[in-house]
Amino acid sequence: MTRKHRHPEPDTPSGLAEVHDKALLALILATAIAGPLVITGIYLQQGRTHLLEVALALEAMALAMLGLYLTGHRRWLPHLLVYGLLLLSTAGVVAQGSIRGASVNVLLATVVGAGVFLSRRAMISVAFVAVTVLAVLTFAEQQGWLPAARLQVSWATWVTHVAVLGCLVVSVTYGRFRLEQTYQAQLAALDRASRVEGSLRDTEHRFRVLFRNNPAACIVQSMSNLEILDANDAFVTLFGYGRDDLVGVRPPRMWADAQDQLAFRASLDALGKVEGQRARGVRKDGSEFDCVVWAEIATQDTERMIIAMVMDVSAELKSRRELEQSNERFAKAFNFSPLGMTITRLSDGRFMEVNPANERVLGWPMADFEGKTSLEVGVWLSESDRQDYVNTLRRDGRLQHFEARMRTKQGEVVDVRIWAEIIELDGEPCALSFTMNVSAEKRREAMLLRVAEGVSPTTGQAFFLSLAEHLADAVAASGVIIGELRGDHSIDTLALLTDGSLQPNRDVPIAHSTYTRLLASDELLVIDTPSRQVLQSTPPFDPDQIQMIAGMALRDPDGTAIGLIAAVWPADHPQEPAMRALLTIFASRCNAELVRLRRDREILQLQETLEQRVQARTEQLQYLNRELDAFAYSVSHDLKSPLRSIDGFMHLLQEQMAGRTTPEDEDLIRRVMTAVTRMNSLIADLLALARVSQGQLQRMEVDLSDLADGVLRQERHRDPTREVQVTIEPGLKANCDPRMAQIVLENLIGNAWKYSRQQPQARIEIGQDKSAGSVPPVFFIRDNGAGFDMARADRLFKPFNRLHSANEFEGSGIGLATVRRIIERHGGQIRAEAAVGQGATFWFCFGTGQEN
Incomplete structure (x- = not known):
């Protein structure tokens, strides 16, 4: 039988001392390990000696x-530690051959350690043994019994001295610490004594004011004449009288019932005191x-x-009456609740209250819970399960929909859902819990999960195979067939499962079979009779092994039967509503999947001919575009000669x-010449539009900032009197045809220059939209x-469409159409935003290299 050791508290002086004893012991052990380890390394250089063996023994002892x-x-x-060091230091002196070696220091450190760690008697014993050992070793050295001493100063000697001095310093420091701790404990005791003395002085004052400040109504009366000698503030407040109305006079009527007053006097006369008499008082x-x-x-x-x-x-009393009413309502709710309700102690799980519904939820009658814990009853599967429940409840203060597993009285393990909250009964924390058996719900969830998996998002053949497996699992069928109707005599199986295994697809004849009734x-349709006259052939299933089949036809949206799905059972299977719903x-x-599959086949057939028609139509459109561009170029080119003639004749x-x-004649001639000039401009623009549709794009890295700067220099040269504030973001790079990019910038910058000329402080800004990403840059x-x-804005990029009249701003209306065609040929996009009188912004990009 082991003796129990009582550990002192760590915040007491003895507790602090024990903690530091452990720390000091750990420090000395560390020194005892490190010192011999260094000495061993030094002695190893001298070969194997007796001192090396002593150092190794000391290292082994320290590690143990x-x-x-x-x-x-x-x-x-x-x-x-003390006796081991005593023994090994003696061995070290013998190995060195002289008491003048470093091992004697270890012997001295051993005596100091005994004084620190051991009792006084043990310390004296160690000191006596050390003195005796020194005497014996001295005598032995004088007689020459020890091996010849070869006292050579080495680093091992220095390490030994340092280790010994370290132990002495630690021991002395610790002794000083213990002395300081004792002194501090004495000071604390004196301080406590001083506080107690002050507390005693305060007690007299507290008793003096206790009567006056007592929250209970107190009164002092004379026995001889019943006059009131004193009344505290609480009494004055309770009865509503002033102090002058009470002190020095007989008390007014304060009892509502005279019988209460007589009972008070009788108890006082008989016992000399009254203890807790209930009565009715009357205020002023x-x-x-x-x-x-x-x-x-x-x-x-x-x-x-x-x-x-x-x-x-x-x-x-009012609260008590309300509490009684509340308890009555709680008792009714507790006992008549359809949920299993219990009140258990959190400390050990002992049942305090159990309602009758637990027998319906878990099968345990109320008598099985009386005076027992939940583990003794066997409700929880293990202590760890209950502890997890308790820990979660303590952490959160309440539980909502806590999922757990419990055991019924019949031994069945069921899933439950628990709602719980911590309440306090008689100062003991308890758990008020509501338990619901959700095993049936879990089974329904699992069944619905199988349904969801069965109608998974996979398509094609994999879908039908998955659906067959999950259908058989959901309705416990021995076989499932899913097939597509081929004419009137057979079906091509999409999935076939027999005895839990998928089978290869095959062609199944359906003439004179039960499948014709399903179609x-x-x-x-559910056929659940074992009569062979009603249950005809069911290929590939053996009709002799089938007693029930359920299935239905799969139909096209127009109502035409296109396939069937059926499940079979070897025995009569109960026709539960859930089973019929699952099959449906x-x-x-x-x-739906079969209809989609058939539509995919039709689409594939259409695609085979559609690609050929699209290719032919594309070639035709390309030919027409080339002819149209050539026609526009020819017309524009051929119109130039008549216009030059008209212009020359008008000058002549x-x-x-x-x-x-x-x-009037001069005005007519001027109008004709203006019309010729405008016609020349239109033809030039038409030729430019035709040119951008011809030839191959030569894409390369183009510096749009330089191009824009050149375009603006041209505009300033044409209109040197205008002051326009222009901002061009440097380093604008684009992968495009430089010739085409020049035309885009000339049109867009030219428009910005033209339409801002009525502004007193015109501004033009050219840059890159950083928010649009980097590929392609916008x-x-x-x-x-x-x-x-x-x-x-829908007319903005169409040829010959203008949003301003010619009297306001000149132009042909082809420039933006040309810009859009160039951008589209590069595979890019262009858009614009504007407001009347507030300017316009054009965003454009040159695409990623996919040309139109």
Whole structure:
């Protein structure tokens, strides 16, 4: 039988000392390990000697003691350390051959350690042994019995001295620490004594004011004449009288019932005191209240007094009545709840209350719970399960939908869901829990999960195979067949499962089989009779092994039967509503997939001819586009010659008719020449539009910032009087045809320059939209000019469409159409945003290299 050791508290002086004893012991063990390890390394250079063996023995002893320290066996470690060092230091002196060696220091350190760790008697014993050993070794050295001493100063000697000095310093430091701890403990004791003395002085004052400040109504009366000698503030407040109305006079009427007053006097006369008499009190305003009265007769000098205390318990009685009503309602709710309700102690799981519904939920009657814990009853599967429940409840304070597993009285393990909250009964934390058996719900969830898996998002052949497996599992069928109708005589199976295994697909004849009845029915058909006359052939299933089949036809949206799905059972299977619902769900999803599969086949057939037609139509459109571009180029080119003739003849006519024309004639000639100039501009723009549709794009890395700067220099040269603030973001790079990019910038910057000329402070900004990403880069050109109405933006990029009149701004209406065609040929996009009078912004990109 082991003796239990009581460990002192760590915040007491003895507890602190023990903690530091352990720390000091650990430090000395570390020194005892490190020192011999270094000495061993030094002696190894000298070869194998007796001192090396002593150092190795000391290292082994220190490591063994460290193992004892780490495993908690520290009780005998100081003794082992002291006596081991005593023995090994003696061996070291013998190995060195002289008491003048470094090993004697270890012997001295051993005596110091004994003084620190061991009792006084043990320390004296160790000291006596050390003195005796020194005497014997001295005598032996004098007689020459020891091996010849070869006292050479080495680093091992220095390490030994340092280790010994370290132990001495630690021991002295610890001794000083213990002395300081003792001194501090004495100071703390004196401080506590001083506080106790002050507390005693305060007690007298507290008793003096206790009566006055007592929250209970207190009164002192004389026994001789019943005059009130004193009343505290609580009494004055409770009864509503002033202090002058009470002190020095007989008390007014304070009892609502005279019988209560007579009972009070009788108890006082018989026992000399009244303990907790219930009564009804009357205040000065006539209102009554429930109270409890205590009184006792006291004697001061020769005068006898009645000291009475009155407690108003009206609120308490009201709360008690409400609590009783609440308890009654709780008891009704507790006992008649359909959920299993229990109140258990959190400390040990002992049942305090159990309602009758637990027998229906888990099969345990109330009598099985009386005076037992949940583990004794066997509700929880293991202690760890209950502990997990308790830990979660303690952490969160309540549980909502806590999932667990419990055991019924019949031994069945069921899934439950628990709602719980911590309440306190008689100062003991308890768990009020509501338990619901959800095993049936879990089974339904599992069944629905199998349904969901069966109608999984896979398609094609994999879908039908998966559906067959999950259908058989969901309805416990021995076989499932899913097939597509081929004419009127057979079906091509999409999935076939027999005895739990998938079989290769095959062609199944259906003439004169039960399947014809399934195909003729518009709803789920269940045949559950074993009569062979009703249950005909069911290929590939043996009709002799089948007693029930359920299935339905799969139909096209127009109602035509295109396939079937069926499940078979070897024995009569109960026709539960869930089974019929599952079969209907699986059949509906199978029908949709089969319809989709047939539509995919039709689409594939159409695609085979569609690609050929699209290729032919594309070649035709490309030919027409080339012809249209050639026609536009030819027409534009051929119109130039007549226009040059008209322009030349009009100049000749103006020269020949000089001085003979009227102002009206001059105006007509000027209009004709203006129309010719405009026609020339339109033809030039048409030729430019035709050119951008011809030839191959030469894409390369283009610096748009340089191109834009050149375009702006041209605009400033044409209109040197304008002051326009222009901002061009440097380093704008694009992969495009440089010639085409030049045309895009000329049109967009030219428009910005033209439409902003009516602004006193015109601004044009050219940059890259960083928010649009980097591939491909999106650029913008922004101005603060005339802008346009976004309701008419659909006409912006169409040829010959203008959003401003020719009187406001000149132009042909082809420039933006040319820009759009260039951008589209690069595979890019262009868009614009504007507001009337607030300017416009054009965003564009050159695509990623996919040309149109």
